[in-house]
Amino acid sequence: MHVIETEKLSKIYRDFWGRPRVKALNDLDLTVEKGEIFGLLGPNGSGKTTTNKLLLGLIFPSSGKASVLGKPVGDVATKAHIGFLPEESYLYRFLDAEETLDFYGRLFKIPRKQRKEKIDQLIEMVGLKDARKRPLKEYSKGMARRIGLAQALINDPDLVFLDEPTSGLDPIGTRDVKNLIIDLGKQGKTVLLCSHLLADVEEVCDRIALLVRGKLCTLGEVKDLLADKDALQFTVKNPPAGFRDRIEKLVAETGGSLEGIENPVETLEDLFLKVVREQAAKGNDE
């Protein structure tokens, strides 16, 4: 059984008179297997969010078929096993974090006691412990994102749709979310990730699909798609003196061409995380 399966799925947005306005999705054939972390990539307006909405039954396909968890899209019982984090966190501003999660928990008919435990656990996990009693209208964008993520996971879903999960988050938050997604994968859950932040996708996804103007352009495993099979890369710790000259010589002798040798650079993300964590550790010591 495929967790997600679409067959010639198309969506045409029409205007008031029923005339086609935009072809948002064009004959999408896609399958996602259980336990996969699947990335849906594409520039703005490429049909990522449309695909998400179609799979969640928020909008209805113009043609084609789609099934989720083995059931046709729109089956209400199936939704009990699905979690969804929308593009932005659209939540009820008059509720606080606890009430928000309580409301969504009730919709899944989670018993009171279990619900309370789950809420505590999720609030802890997304780091909103200090803000749990504050109404959502006072939340920053990042905090809203965190509570949005928490509500997507309240039912311990088998399939999670994450639309731009890291938007609005600080690097630590981004890191946490990425770790969380990887964790979900390890727990055997299926994740459909929509993003145009390529670094995020590259790091966590097993497989990706690239959509451009509603059409599927590329589909495959991340390491296959990105690996340059004609090149090799070494990283040598503490190279001895003259190591560099000898390598250059060896390459020249064997008939290859050397593209470059340089000191490895930390990503900015790594640097940011290192500094913030050092500061935090210092703060704790004092």
Add this chain to the structure above:
Amino acid sequence: MNDVFGVIQDWFIRNRPYALIALLAVVAVLLIRYTSGRVLWAISRHSFQEAIRKRVLLVSIIFGLALVVSAPFWPSMNDADRIKLVEEISLTAMTFLGVIIAVFVSAYSLPDDIEEKRVFTLSTKPVHRHEMVLGKFFGFLMVFVLILGVMGAISTLLIRGVSTYSQVEVTAPEAPIIVNGAAVGAAGKGRLLRLLGREGDNYRVALPDDLAIRDGSIAVSDATLDKTTGQVTVTAPSAEIVYNDVTIARAAAGRHFRLKKIDSGSYNVVLPEDLRVQSALVPASATSEPRRNRISAKRIAMPVDTEYHNVGKADVDDGRLVLYAPNVAVNEILHFDGIDPSVLPAGDDVKAVLRINGIYGTPAGSDASGGPGQNELTRFNATVRLMNLHTRETKEVQTQGIWSTNSFGLNLTIPRRILEGGSIAAGIIQAEPAFKSDALDFFAGTRRCVWYFRGLKLGRFPAGRINGEMQFDLRYRQFPANGGMVADVKFHVSRPDGSRRETITVPIRNAGLVSFSFDREMIDDSGGTVIEIAEVPEKFTLGIPSSGARLTLLERPTAFEWSYAKTVLLVLCQLVIVCGAAVAASTFVSGGVAALTGFFVYFCGLLVDFMKGVLEMGPAALSSGHHHGPEAAESAAHTSWPLMSFLLKAFVALVPDMSKLDTRVFLLSGLDVPGGWVTRGVLATLLYSLVFMVVAHVIFRQKELG
């Protein structure tokens, strides 16, 4: 097309209770089958919270409460007025603020959720679309219950606080009414009397209209009579005014009175306001313990067929069908039942007489109050419209009559098919003098009239005499030479089967409520009774107000709170219907438009009565400015656009009639709110909610939320 609509309407009216119950049962089954109670509760609870935390609601409630709490402090004449003021203000505040809150809370909720994309998280949970709509609807219902509960409770406390009326109920068969230490009359068992205070072993009570003393006798030796003016002048230094051998007051020399009649040795005179006896003592032992209550508790009964203002009698006499018309106001419809076709004279055309007991018009030259005039015989042409109430076939008949102050007949030839089925409606739709010089104005009025009442609930009435009230309009036929505007009118009250009959004489003064009492036996087991005007003094005519006949039976007081609760319940019904309309609209239009829809339904609902009247009257009646013409339902067919007329009728039939959910009329006149009124209101509200929710579901289930 009209017929199809008529057939559907007739069927529905006949089978309404069953159809409704069946429908509600089906919906209940579907609801249980396809709806999760816990999900519904979660969403209801949530939308309740959402509404409660909105500032707009809080502010509205504060305004409403401020208004309600201020009510007792508005200037008012007396206690009774103050109670009414508090009720009026409280109920108006509850209704109008309630409607505003209902509309704003419910119209914007769903569109805002869609607009701000909160439906993304909501509808991707295991929630049916109809659960979203229904849940919200129930949540809003909880809000209304809360608002009306708070405002209702506070206003109830206020009304109890300002209500200072106490009553005693007469328990003895005949309790003496004591003035100046001696009995002048008696009050029957079961009578409710307003308590003014206690004096020794007696209660001082206010005398109701029929027991109050408005005339008395002055000894001839103490006064003189001016025969030309009919005026009695007191000559003794202080003349005793006697009523039933009891001196009830004294009048000083020089005081003038109007003569009523001359008895042996005394003048019977009309008492001026200051000498009337409006209160008296009754022995405490002849009454129950005083009860603090509102003014009175009453139960009202409408005549059997309220569509027709009067019910006529049909009879066959001397080979002619005689239709006894109690009422001949132009454009007023009469309803004749039980015409037995087997005893009608043979032939396709049936000779008939529309026998009219006094036509109420004034011939030219008479004074405005209806003096005798010079020419008592004025010939006039009349058009009578007849309608078979089963087939709805109508026929107009031209005839000529002679106006007179006595009863007279209009000869008619009626096609037999109009009489098939035995029930017809008839009315004079046009009447004008045959000669231009004879001006003749008609006005509503009647001398003989029969009302058939049904469904009076007798459970709480004690055996013996029952006190009733009806509203009449007394007019002069001849300007009285002397005597006040008081007519002793005889009524027959009888069991519908005619097995028992009682004739009562009731003094009627001007226009207003007339109190009388009759034996409980006159009401049969099905709660039916017949009241007939038997005899009106020659110089008067007696009419009923245009609101129609209404019999009010005065009852032991029930708790006011109960009636008030019923009223608040019906206010809730209004809010529910408005909310339902707004929610249904909000599934496919923006919040603002949905709010307008809610208000539109409410205001059209207030006008339904009026619109129905206009449709029934048709263009003829419209131009003549009358509000109830005999053209009845048929006239709509006269419009040049049958489709338009059908659409209008359909629209009026579909709009919820808010006036049926308004019981202020009852409450403000101190009446018990009839239980049937509440049941019908609640059932209608359920039906409308159902329709709105089905519409909402059908639209919302296929709405794209992206």
